[in-house]
Amino acid sequence: MSANKLISDSRTVMTELIMPNDTNPLGDLMGGYLMRWMDIVSAICASRHCESHVVTASVDHISFHEPIKLGDVITLTATITRAFTTSVEVYVEVSAADMPGTNPRQSNHAYFSFVAIDKETRKPQSVPGINPITNEEKKLYESAIRRREIRLILAGKIKPSEALHVKSFFAEM
Numbered sequence: 001m002s003a004n005k006l007i008s009d010s011r012t013v014m015t016e017l018i019m020p021n022d023t024n025p026l027g028d029l030m031g032g033y034l035m036r037w038m039d040i041v042s043a044i045c046a047s048r049h050c051e052s053h054v055v056t057a058s059v060d061h062i063s064f065h066e067p068i069k070l071g072d073v074i075t076l077t078a079t080i081t082r083a084f085t086t087s088v089e090v091y092v093e094v095s096a097a098d099m100p101g102t103n104p105r106q107s108n109h110a111y112f113s114f115v116a117i118d119k120e121t122r123k124p125q126s127v128p129g130i131n132p133i134t135n136e137e138k139k140l141y142e143s144a145i146r147r148r149e150i151r152l153i154l155a156g157k158i159k160p161s162e163a164l165h166v167k168s169f170f171a172e173m
Contacts, residue, residue: 004128007132012042012077013078016076029068035059050116050127052127054114060110061110066105077093082141094108150169
């Protein structure tokens with residue numbers, strides 16, 4: 001397994017042109033298509049970082065801030081925020097612009113979690129750590145542990161009382 005990696009080593013960017021078959025009757029991109037593309041770009045990013053196959057473990061709240069219209073060009077950017085023992089968290093940000101590149105805007109974002117899988121045994125395998133460099137990378141890295149604990153609580157894998165970083169957000173049960 002490799003030593004810690006830079007976040008920029010696995011950053012992945014994907015671009016799509018919104019075509020008529022991608023839209024609903026109002027001419028807006030259908031959410032399911034966007035979610036699929038977000039999963040693809042984040043899986044590529046996670047796989048590059050982990051140097052292995054990965055499977056989607058969870059998707060946090062996908063926000064839909066701005067509609068994406070027929071003819072828009074979207075750019076999906078995926079970056080690792082933190083590596084755990086056998087999993088990674090990936091932040092995906094989506095921006096949209098008119099075809100000539102005018103009217104750029106942030107439209108969506110989400111956090112995806114992936115587990116690295118050994119191809120032969122199909123069991124989870126350890127992943128390299130990361131070295132956050134920029135202030136934004138450090139901020140996302142530090143907050144990832146709280147997002148992970150919330151995911152584990154909501155999935156029923158840990159009790160709120162077992163969480164070290166977020167237990168104060170949950171009432172005693």
